[in-house]
Amino acid sequence: MTIYIIRRLLATIPVLLIVAVVVFSILYLAPGDPAAIIAGDQATVSQVEDIRRNLGLDRPFHEQFLNWLGDIVRGDFGQSIFSNRPVIDLFLQRLEPTLALALTTTIITILLAVPLGVVAAWKAGSWIDRLVMSFAVVGFSFPVFVIGYILIYVFSITLGLLPVQGYRSLEDGFLPFISHLILPSLALAMSFMALVARITRASVLEVLAQDHIRTARSKGLTTGKLLFSHALPNAAVPIVTIIGVGIAILLGGVVVTESVFAIPGVGRLVVDAILARDYPIIQGVLLIFSGVYVALNLLLDILYTFLDPRIQY
Amino acid sequence: MKFSRRIIGLASAVGVACAVTAGTASAQEDKITVRSIPIGNLKVLDPIWTTAYITRNHAYMVWDTLFATDADGAIQPQMVDSWETSDDGLTWTFTLRDGLKWHDGAPVTAEDCVASIKRWGARDGMGQTLMDFTDSVEAVDDKTFKLVLNEPVGFVLDAFGKIDSNVPFMMPKRIAETDPNEQIEEIIGSGPFRFVADEWVPGSEVVYEKFEDYVPRDEPPSLAAGGKVVHIDRVESVYMPDAGVAMAALGSGEVDLHESPPTELLPMVEGNPDVTLAPNDPLGYQLFMVINHLNPPFDNKAARQALQWGTKQSDYMATIVGNPDRWQECGAMYGCGTSSESHAGEEPVLTLDVERAKTLLEEAGYDGSPIILMDPADNSTLHPAALVAAQSLRRIGLTVEVQAMDWSTLTQRRASKASVGEGGWNVFVTNSTIAGISNPLIHSFAKNCDKAWYGWPCEEKVPDLIRNWALESNSDTRAELVDQIQELNYQNVTYIPLGQYRPVVAYRKEIQDVIPSPSLFYWGLKKSTD
Numbered sequence: 001m002t003i004y005i006i007r008r009l010l011a012t013i014p015v016l017l018i019v020a021v022v023v024f025s026i027l028y029l030a031p032g033d034p035a036a037i038i039a040g041d042q043a044t045v046s047q048v049e050d051i052r053r054n055l056g057l058d059r060p061f062h063e064q065f066l067n068w069l070g071d072i073v074r075g076d077f078g079q080s081i082f083s084n085r086p087v088i089d090l091f092l093q094r095l096e097p098t099l100a101l102a103l104t105t106t107i108i109t110i111l112l113a114v115p116l117g118v119v120a121a122w123k124a125g126s127w128i129d130r131l132v133m134s135f136a137v138v139g140f141s142f143p144v145f146v147i148g149y150i151l152i153y154v155f156s157i158t159l160g161l162l163p164v165q166g167y168r169s170l171e172d173g174f175l176p177f178i179s180h181l182i183l184p185s186l187a188l189a190m191s192f193m194a195l196v197a198r199i200t201r202a203s204v205l206e207v208l209a210q211d212h213i214r215t216a217r218s219k220g221l222t223t224g225k226l227l228f229s230h231a232l233p234n235a236a237v238p239i240v241t242i243i244g245v246g247i248a249i250l251l252g253g254v255v256v257t258e259s260v261f262a263i264p265g266v267g268r269l270v271v272d273a274i275l276a277r278d279y280p281i282i283q284g285v286l287l288i289f290s291g292v293y294v295a296l297n298l299l300l301d302i303l304y305t306f307l308d309p310r311i312q313y
Numbered sequence: 314m315k316f317s318r319r320i321i322g323l324a325s326a327v328g329v330a331c332a333v334t335a336g337t338a339s340a341q342e343d344k345i346t347v348r349s350i351p352i353g354n355l356k357v358l359d360p361i362w363t364t365a366y367i368t369r370n371h372a373y374m375v376w377d378t379l380f381a382t383d384a385d386g387a388i389q390p391q392m393v394d395s396w397e398t399s400d401d402g403l404t405w406t407f408t409l410r411d412g413l414k415w416h417d418g419a420p421v422t423a424e425d426c427v428a429s430i431k432r433w434g435a436r437d438g439m440g441q442t443l444m445d446f447t448d449s450v451e452a453v454d455d456k457t458f459k460l461v462l463n464e465p466v467g468f469v470l471d472a473f474g475k476i477d478s479n480v481p482f483m484m485p486k487r488i489a490e491t492d493p494n495e496q497i498e499e500i501i502g503s504g505p506f507r508f509v510a511d512e513w514v515p516g517s518e519v520v521y522e523k524f525e526d527y528v529p530r531d532e533p534p535s536l537a538a539g540g541k542v543v544h545i546d547r548v549e550s551v552y553m554p555d556a557g558v559a560m561a562a563l564g565s566g567e568v569d570l571h572e573s574p575p576t577e578l579l580p581m582v583e584g585n586p587d588v589t590l591a592p593n594d595p596l597g598y599q600l601f602m603v604i605n606h607l608n609p610p611f612d613n614k615a616a617r618q619a620l621q622w623g624t625k626q627s628d629y630m631a632t633i634v635g636n637p638d639r640w641q642e643c644g645a646m647y648g649c650g651t652s653s654e655s656h657a658g659e660e661p662v663l664t665l666d667v668e669r670a671k672t673l674l675e676e677a678g679y680d681g682s683p684i685i686l687m688d689p690a691d692n693s694t695l696h697p698a699a700l701v702a703a704q705s706l707r708r709i710g711l712t713v714e715v716q717a718m719d720w721s722t723l724t725q726r727r728a729s730k731a732s733v734g735e736g737g738w739n740v741f742v743t744n745s746t747i748a749g750i751s752n753p754l755i756h757s758f759a760k761n762c763d764k765a766w767y768g769w770p771c772e773e774k775v776p777d778l779i780r781n782w783a784l785e786s787n788s789d790t791r792a793e794l795v796d797q798i799q800e801l802n803y804q805n806v807t808y809i810p811l812g813q814y815r816p817v818v819a820y821r822k823e824i825q826d827v828i829p830s831p832s833l834f835y836w837g838l839k840k841s842t843d
Contacts, residue, residue: 033725040364082356262553264517
């Protein structure tokens, strides 16, 4: 196992290198000019050129890339072109809201979608099954921002129960913290729940048809015990896989959700950086995201060995 | 039992944490805080490095100016107590007010101002022109500095008191000595608010606190001039990328003020008795079409004149503003309502004559090649304006290719002098505050030849006329020069004004005494806490 983990960790180096080359190349080739944005509309043509030169944006591709890569190897992700702040500081400053949003979304999803999927499998073909699966189709079909707007309209504007936007840290108290997270988490969880509920249903349905379940049932086990102690653990590998993959997909949804609900998270940091062509932020954060994806995959692979002893590396 | 103890322990910890945070929150609640939505995302903090209006607005909070423009367009002293000019008009001596302090407690000195003027003079268009006429600027003593000119010019105070970017904000000498092409790293000013660096979340929230040691002037506030008396303790400026959510936050009272609510979303709060909508800029904005003079067919004057005759300002204004109380047709290139308002040669700008436009296009030998119209699709004002432009170009017989892109891409592509086939462009629509174009020296978009903005127009007589305007101090002679400059620009079709409109500011009923201005000021403003 240790050798396997070391081998996998070493394999991340070429992956991250490829990501670095691709991200840098795309940004270099993409249109847009941070110098013009910094200078502003009233600036003269020569003022814009002065800033471009000063930022080193007029240097050749290979020179810019090697400088950046050298800094990355030394652990320096660079500075924002606009705010002059270190990229890593900006990332860490935005990490808490994103983690809080991702965590509450994952918790809501696991608490609701897994039991719903199990029940749908148990009552396969019934109206309950159809209801759960219809919800899954609807949840998966609606874009996150549409769900976000509907939730804001109903719960914030019409009923006045929850805040429209923003984020409050846990330091401000649990109630403000959770009240600001409910709507964005629900918006984000809809498609995630749909995905997890469908996979749970399919996996549990497959396990329910197996001999050991029939045996357990004939021994007189209660439905609850049968489903949650015997069927669900045996269906865990695909469910955990989809939750793991879902968390990775979640990062994409976070970008939209954070923009709609004005949450100062990492997703919005990237969107703002893309709109302004703040290259060091885009490059740095995407590289970190890639690292997170790789780590998540590794974590899932390790988790399999605990969930299913037949899996060994 | 162990489990129960753990639960009790955890509950106690949460209780203590809540009590501590509640105490902190209570201390914060005692302060009068205004939560507002700014005009955009504050990305750059240095108002000399960038001309972006969001940075200019931020700078008015933190830094102070030597002079300032009042509501009548007159220049009034701000940090300056008194000044005198020598008989030959070459030597200007300025004395600072008593009690001026930087946010770190140090006194403001004449040397600080000299360094600040030099840095501003290296970046700003009007500042550069002033420096061209300047022999020296130096401190005489702690509170006095002297500006020595090589020719007597009539715009010294206009330059020091300008409200549009780059505004000459005064900074401590050690900060003002930063290379003008690099951003400053310390945000220390002597303005009525202090920038709270620890609470800045770039792209999300900027916090300012009242600077207790600020000594305001005695005069009542008037635009950027007068006494900057602060009645609130703290401003939390929260950027919200989603315009609809921002309006909903204002409607529900989560924020107190929206500096720039989008026109199309005003109906969301128009019926709300708790929200007031008021004009925030007496002059407003000019919308205009930028034409590339290098690429065919608009390298031909007749083709540009065809564009001019084919334009109807009300088409644009009705689309992007709607409410006729908030826009007007205006043929003055320096804006209607300014001291440089002129109506010379405005007929083609204000008259739609499609037949004449078609004839002119024929004279120009237009061959039907597609006109590249750049459309910044992510800009809620300029995108619909671009679509109107496409339609009005088609109306006079031009073949139009609308190329949608984000604003950032447009800012890069507009710098291209390449032909249309090689990534170049023909036209795009943009806007400017009237304050930013209100006289020949600061109107960047109507400069000609070697100082021309994108589009690169060149009417050779214009630069000399602008120089003459700068040297002149007689208002009648200046008005004649403005007439000549405007006529030449319109004959050559440097660019096409598309109308003047006034944005609004929206705020909750608790907010009073908002100063109408192109930049929203937080002095003078009050918030009731009943």
